[in-house]
Amino acid sequence: MVEKRLGALPVAAEFLRRLDVAGVVDEVCPGGASAHLTHGQVIEALVANRLTSPAPLVRVGDWARTWAVEEVFGITPDLLNDDRLARALDAIAPKLEVIAGTVGARAITEFGIDVSRLHWDMTSMSVHGAFPAEDQDERYPLIACNGHPKDRRLDLKQVQAGLAVSADGGIPVHSRVFDGAAAEVSQVVGAMKDLRAMAGTNTFLMVADSKLVSYSNITALLQAGVEFIAPVPAAQIKDEVYAALDPQRAEAVGWVPERDERKPEAERETYRVLEDTHTLAGRRKSDPPLTVRRILVHSTAVAAGQRAARTKRLAKATDDLDKLAGAAGGRHYKTREKIVARIGVVTAKRRVTSCLRWHTTADEHGTPGLTWHFDQDVLKAEAAVDGWYALITSIPAEKADPAQVLIHYKGQGAVERRYHDFKGPLAVAPVFVQHNRRVAALIQVICLALLVFCLIERQVRRALGPEETMAGLYPDNRRVRPTGRMILYHLSELTLRIGNVTDPPTVQINRGVQLHLLDLLDTDIAQTRWPQA
Numbered sequence: 001m002v003e004k005r006l007g008a009l010p011v012a013a014e015f016l017r018r019l020d021v022a023g024v025v026d027e028v029c030p031g032g033a034s035a036h037l038t039h040g041q042v043i044e045a046l047v048a049n050r051l052t053s054p055a056p057l058v059r060v061g062d063w064a065r066t067w068a069v070e071e072v073f074g075i076t077p078d079l080l081n082d083d084r085l086a087r088a089l090d091a092i093a094p095k096l097e098v099i100a101g102t103v104g105a106r107a108i109t110e111f112g113i114d115v116s117r118l119h120w121d122m123t124s125m126s127v128h129g130a131f132p133a134e135d136q137d138e139r140y141p142l143i144a145c146n147g148h149p150k151d152r153r154l155d156l157k158q159v160q161a162g163l164a165v166s167a168d169g170g171i172p173v174h175s176r177v178f179d180g181a182a183a184e185v186s187q188v189v190g191a192m193k194d195l196r197a198m199a200g201t202n203t204f205l206m207v208a209d210s211k212l213v214s215y216s217n218i219t220a221l222l223q224a225g226v227e228f229i230a231p232v233p234a235a236q237i238k239d240e241v242y243a244a245l246d247p248q249r250a251e252a253v254g255w256v257p258e259r260d261e262r263k264p265e266a267e268r269e270t271y272r273v274l275e276d277t278h279t280l281a282g283r284r285k286s287d288p289p290l291t292v293r294r295i296l297v298h299s300t301a302v303a304a305g306q307r308a309a310r311t312k313r314l315a316k317a318t319d320d321l322d323k324l325a326g327a328a329g330g331r332h333y334k335t336r337e338k339i340v341a342r343i344g345v346v347t348a349k350r351r352v353t354s355c356l357r358w359h360t361t362a363d364e365h366g367t368p369g370l371t372w373h374f375d376q377d378v379l380k381a382e383a384a385v386d387g388w389y390a391l392i393t394s395i396p397a398e399k400a401d402p403a404q405v406l407i408h409y410k411g412q413g414a415v416e417r418r419y420h421d422f423k424g425p426l427a428v429a430p431v432f433v434q435h436n437r438r439v440a441a442l443i444q445v446i447c448l449a450l451l452v453f454c455l456i457e458r459q460v461r462r463a464l465g466p467e468e469t470m471a472g473l474y475p476d477n478r479r480v481r482p483t484g485r486m487i488l489y490h491l492s493e494l495t496l497r498i499g500n501v502t503d504p505p506t507v508q509i510n511r512g513v514q515l516h517l518l519d520l521l522d523t524d525i526a527q528t529r530w531p532q533a
Helices: 009-020 021-028 041-050 056-067 069-073 081-112 184-199 215-224 239-243 300-327 336-350 376-384 401-410 413-423 437-464 483-493 512-519
Strands: 002-005 116-125 156-167 171-179 205-207 227-231 271-280 290-299 356-362 369-373 386-393 495-498 507-508
Touching: 002 184, 002 401, 009 021, 009 041, 009 069, 009 081, 009 156, 009 437, 021 041, 021 081, 021 369, 041 056, 041 081, 041 437, 056 081, 081 171, 081 184, 081 437, 116 171, 116 184, 116 290, 116 413, 156 184, 156 413, 156 437, 171 184, 171 290, 171 437, 184 205, 205 401, 215 227, 215 290, 239 376, 271 401, 290 300, 290 401, 300 336, 300 356, 300 369, 300 376, 336 356, 336 369, 369 376, 386 401, 437 512, 483 512
Parallel strands: 116 205, 205 227
Antiparallel strands: 002 495, 116 156, 156 171, 227 386, 271 290, 290 386, 356 369, 495 507
16 A cells, blocks of 8 residues: 655646646647646646645655546656656747747636736845856846845846736736846836737736836837836935825825725725826937826825834934944044944934934033934924825726726735745745856746646635635634635645555545545546556
8 A cells, every 4th residue: 555645736736737737838838748747737736836836856756656646647757857857848948938828818717707807026035056147048038146035045146937817816827937136127028918919819917016117118009008016216306295295185095904804994905196297318318208197195004004114213313423422522432433433333324314403512622512402303204104005007098097096006016925835835945056047947837837726716716705704724713815825735634645556545634624625626536547556
């Protein structure tokens, strides 16, 4: 009697079948397949690995031996050695955009995903290894130093990924890998063209972060007739604009963030909106100015966060400056120049340059001293703009009022959550793969795994009905919305017991929540293709 981990392998296999991942890969990457495995089968196995127990390439064979990979996918574990996996990654590397687009389009049609609103964003991933420029293949995304890596691994080089996530279920219907040094602002138009091709004749709304807001990007979006929403970079709006606004005169938005739904009404974040216009100027005098709708948003939670941050900043600066005033004229600060130099360090570190007022003194012996205070008028002016930010949009007013524009934009949190899933349960990060083409291919594999992960979550929630909640996921049995991570966690305990010819394989299910999830996913594991012992 042999026992293997089954986990979510049958569920993954069913969703991969519906997406036809192996078929798509084998169609665009024909030839080179061994007599035992096609490239498509290998990629499906890699996706399944990411969904069940992510491992470095050299450990995928070990995973396949302890998990029921042979029983579910019909793949002998010894065939999944790192050389075969690397050959499959090399094969798909030139066709990543075609594979991503084809599988994404199939997901839309097969699962009926509404793509009328898509949220776009990019993130960086760290990569182990030197990756000198001269050794990289320029036909593929280049591994490079990124000045602002989002995972804060300044010691490692980076590659970037972009995702377009549907408002319907947060499904990453489109993905692309970019150079580590690629500027986000310059990728928006390319993403827009990809999404237009995927949406076909259907119009869609593109929601993105502030990197979308440039004269060239807005021009391209307006010319293409693609509607958009994006926050205006803070530097483009002077504080005086916000300071002149009165939140109480703004329109209240009847929307509650999901995180606040269980809170008392007085503790919930509230939003108010006003509308005016925003004008962008081109670099050349001949560039016509672009004027679009601007939605001015006030958030009580943002205001509270900014007040708390300012209070903390001022408290730390006060401590530093009091210590400096007490030490002025002492062993470390004998001269005015040393005091001034230290003030420069404090103001920069604590970000109090605008409000700090200071003066040095000297007694009859020439011993320097320091007096200081914060300018209350400046602090009052800063507080007047707390909680405000701005969105711009090309949506006509008759299609969406200011409140609806904000509600559309708040869906941007979906793409951020998917990046958390991308780097968390699905990835071995930082990535370590030889050659930049294999790095790009592996990241695309992770994107495919994320697509399946999100489709699993969406199907369970849709099967639960309007409330999208279920019990049994936590020990206290409270009702919650199941996440992809919760679903895979509970299914991970499934095992397969393999006997002999007279004792066919049996699935060990020890908890009712597992049966419930399999039922919601419409997966009959008894029909999975088990080989005879």
